[in-house]
Amino acid sequence: MTLTTDILLVAAAAFTVASLGGLYRIVRGPTMPDRVIAVNVLGSNVVIVIALLAAAIGEPGALDIALVYALLNFLLSIAISKFTVERGGVL
Incomplete structure (x- = not known):
């Protein structure tokens, strides 16, 4: 493995821990x-x-998965926000 690969893997681990x-x-x-x-x-x-x-x-095919997941994440956030507003759960 190269240094670049190691840095990318460490960054991925850091984001996982931050989650x-x-x-x-x-x-x-x-x-x-x-x-x-x-x-x-x-x-x-x-x-x-x-x-x-x-x-x-x-x-590079995994980037397509990341893009689809990002779109689903956005739609999920909008749906949860809309549901919360309709139920009167907004502060």
Whole structure:
């Protein structure tokens, strides 16, 4: 493995570890907006990790997966926000 591959893998691991804070906020978040933002941040971190791993292993097809996941993450955030507003859960 080259130095570039090692750096990309370390960065992917760092984003994975950073996602643990988001998991905590999803479970324990005091309000629904906190949870929605945490889900969005976690989804963004997953997209970044997929892209970094795709670059590290040299598989450009995985970038398509990251793009589709990013679009689904966006739609999920919009759907949860709309559902929360309709139920009157906005602060």
